[in-house]
Every structure is written in structure tokens, then in C-alpha cells.
Amino acid sequence: MMAKNQTLGEFIIDNQADFPYSSGELSRLINSIRLAAKVVNHEVNKAGLVDITGEYGDTNIQGEEQQKLDVYANNKFIQTLTNREIVCGIASEENEDFLTIKGCNGDHQNKYVVLMDPLDGSSNIDVNVSVGTIFSVYRRLSPVGTPVTAEDFLQPGNMQVAAGYIIYGTSTMLVYTTGNGVNGFTLNPALGSWYLSHPNMKFPENGKIYSTNEGNYIHFPQGVKDFIKYCQEEKEDRPYTSRYIGSMVSDIHRNMIKGGIFMYPESSRARNGKLRLLYECNPMAFITEQAGGKASDGFKRILDIQPEKLHQRTPFFCGSKKMVEKAEEFMQR
Numbered sequence: 374m375m376a377k378n379q380t381l382g383e384f385i386i387d388n389q390a391d392f393p394y395s396s397g398e399l400s401r402l403i404n405s406i407r408l409a410a411k412v413v414n415h416e417v418n419k420a421g422l423v424d425i426t427g428e429y430g431d432t433n434i435q436g437e438e439q440q441k442l443d444v445y446a447n448n449k450f451i452q453t454l455t456n457r458e459i460v461c462g463i464a465s466e467e468n469e470d471f472l473t474i475k476g477c478n479g480d481h482q483n484k485y486v487v488l489m490d491p492l493d494g495s496s497n498i499d500v501n502v503s504v505g506t507i508f509s510v511y512r513r514l515s516p517v518g519t520p521v522t523a524e525d526f527l528q529p530g531n532m533q534v535a536a537g538y539i540i541y542g543t544s545t546m547l548v549y550t551t552g553n554g555v556n557g558f559t560l561n562p563a564l565g566s567w568y569l570s571h572p573n574m575k576f577p578e579n580g581k582i583y584s585t586n587e588g589n590y591i592h593f594p595q596g597v598k599d600f601i602k603y604c605q606e607e608k609e610d611r612p613y614t615s616r617y618i619g620s621m622v623s624d625i626h627r628n629m630i631k632g633g634i635f636m637y638p639e640s641s642r643a644r645n646g647k648l649r650l651l652y653e654c655n656p657m658a659f660i661t662e663q664a665g666g667k668a669s670d671g672f673k674r675i676l677d678i679q680p681e682k683l684h685q686r687t688p689f690f691c692g693s694k695k696m697v698e699k700a701e702e703f704m705q706r
């Protein structure tokens with residue numbers, strides 16, 4: 374039976390049976406993510422007070438302006454995962470190539486790789502709007518004891534063993550799945566503990582919110598234009614409400630609670646959309662499916678895409694099952 378006011382630490386211990394093959398490593402991995410998240414949260418909360426916001430003065434591999442907090446969060450998560458010797462490799466939005474992590478004896482004994490978007494929604498940092506962190510965990514394919522290879526990172530999303538996000542919003546939450554449903558923990562900043570506040574999160578099967586950057590409307594494929602018109606039509610339970618924060622984590626988190634669809638489709642300017650398959654779409658798709666929702670590129674399941682490149686992009690439709698099915702119906706006409 375679930376204890377009242379259960380902390381994340383207690384939850385992990387109570388749910389060890391979720392990880393039949395785990396020797397405690399995956400639990401330790403989640404533990405180090407919750408620690409790094411607290412440190413990053415502390416820094417994010419000071420944005421505006423001290424000189425941690427604004428541009429870092431460099432661009433990342435995707436040619437995007439890096440914010441100081443992008444770099445800070447990237448370093449913190451890498452540092453925490455590396456120091457604790459839990460993973461053998463890390464890939465990040467902010468690094469061109471994956472990093473190989475050796476144990477203290479210079480070996481490669483660990484079995485997990487982590488892919489992450491250390492700060493999602495960077496353009497919202499300076500304006501005090503929620504941002505997030507996204508992570509995705511795989512068991513390595515190459516033999517333990519040898520250096521990691523690109524193939525360890527280029528696995529389809531259906532091979533994920535865990536995925537989660539942290540949302541730095543009105544409160545800070547850590548939401549994750551190990552393939553047995555989705556649970557959300559809220560940080561009590563005074564105590565520094567995460568409490569199980571949202572057990573067994575579920576996407577409503579249908580919803581009344583659509584979230585997309587409608588400023589790109591003119592460049593959207595006809596299917597998306599038609600679906601947006603459908604959402605706006607005065608019929609049955611429509612028109613739906615349009616809500617777009619511009620931090621995917623926050624947009625999907627809201628839709629998971631209230632019911633809705635998030636879309637970042639391809640456009641005539643960006644043939645594969647904007648969002649990255651490996652550390653943005655796959656983890657959010659895994660969480661979404663575990664919560665009873667659906668995630669697609671408009672035609673096929675996100676989690677079944679065989680990745681070819683670390684920073685590969687994909688169109689993304691994610692949310693309440695019936696709404697994603699409806700969007701696919703328009704895309705496939």
C-alpha cells in the first residue's frame with residue numbers, strides 16, 4: 374500500500390520490483406537526477422537576481438544561441454551522473470558528440486546511457502516562464518567493459534528503460550516512468566524533499582486544448598492547417614482552447630493533466646520540424662504512452678523510429694489519444 378506523504382526516496386525503495394534486471398543502478402541513476410535537479414532548480418529560481426540569465430556567448434551544435442542556464446544545467450547533470458559512476462555514456466542537446474564516462478578504475482563497467490535536454494524552453498528563462506529538463510535512459514548494446522559506441526545511443530525509443538522530466542514551474546516537479554506507469558513528485562523547497570503528489574498520472578483520453586506555434590501556420594502542411602480549423606470549428610464540444618507556452622515540457626505537462634494535444638509539425642521552412650527525436654520526443658513519447666496517451670510524427674509511432682543521428686529532428690504530435698488520432702486522420706488524408 375502506498376504510504377501517505379511518500380518521498381521519492383521511499384517510492385524508489387518500495388518499487389524496486391519495477392526493475393527486475395537492476396542491481397540498484399537504475400535507482401541510483403534516478404537518485405542522482407533528483408539531486409542534480411535540485412541544484413539546477415536552485416539556480417533557475419535565482420534567475421533575474423544574479424547574473425545567470427542571458428546569452429552565454431556561444432552557439433550549440435544546432436546553431437542555437439546557448440543561454441547561461443543551458444550551460445549550467447548541462448554541466449550539473451553531467452557532473453552528477455559522472456561523479457556517481459552510474460552511467461557509461463551521456464548525450465546532450467548541448468554537446469556535439471556523446472561523452473564516454475569511465476569508472477574510477479578507468480573501466481567501463483556501467484550499463485546505462487543517458488540522453489538529455491538539460492534545459493528545455495530556454496527562450497522562456499529571461500521572462501520568468503516555466504522551463505524543464507528531459508532525460509531518457511537506455512541499457513547499452515555494446516558489451517559492458519568496453520567503451521560505448523554510437524549504436525548505444527541510436528536506439529529506437531521503444532528500448533528506453535526509463536524517461537522523465539523536471540518542470541521548473543510554479544512548483545518544481547519530477548515526473549518519470551520506468552515502464553510501469555507515470556508518477557509525479559513535487560519538491561518541497563524548504564525541506565529539499567520530493568513528495569509523491571501525482572501518482573499514476575493519466576492523459577485524459579480526449580481533451581479540449583491544442584498547443585502549437587500558430588505563428589508558423591502559413592508554413593504548416595495542409596493536414597495540420599485542416600486539423601487546426603477543425604479545433605476552431607463551432608461544432609459538438611468545439612471550439613477547443615489554444616494554449617502554447619513555448620516550453621514543450623510545460624505544454625505537455627499541462628495537457629497531461631487537463632487533456633490536449635501538443636504539435637510541432639514539419640513546415641515548409643523546416644522539413645523535419647524543430648524538436649529532437651532522441652532527447653526531446655522519445656522521452657516525452659514514452660511518458661505519454663505510459664500515461665495512456667499517444668505520440669506520433671503524423672504518420673507513425675515516434676517510439677518505433679530507428680534513429681540515424683544524435684541530433685536528428687522529427688515532427689511531433691503528442692497528447693490525448695483521441696486528439697492525436699484525429700490529427701493523424703487529417704495528416705493522412
Ligand SMILES: O=P(O)(O)OC[C@H]1O[C@](O)(COP(=O)(O)O)[C@@H](O)[C@@H]1O
Pocket residue numbers: 437466490492493494495496586619620621622637647
Ligand atoms: O519558439 P518555437 O519555434 O515555437 O519553439 C518552441 C519549442 O522549442 C523548444 O524550446 C526547444 O527546446 P530547447 O529550448 O531545449 O531548444 C521547445 O521546448 C518548445 O516547444
Ligand SMILES: [Mg+2]
Pocket residue numbers: 490492493494621653
Ligand atoms: Mg528542448
Ligand SMILES: [Mg+2]
Pocket residue numbers: 443466490491492493494495
Ligand atoms: Mg534545451
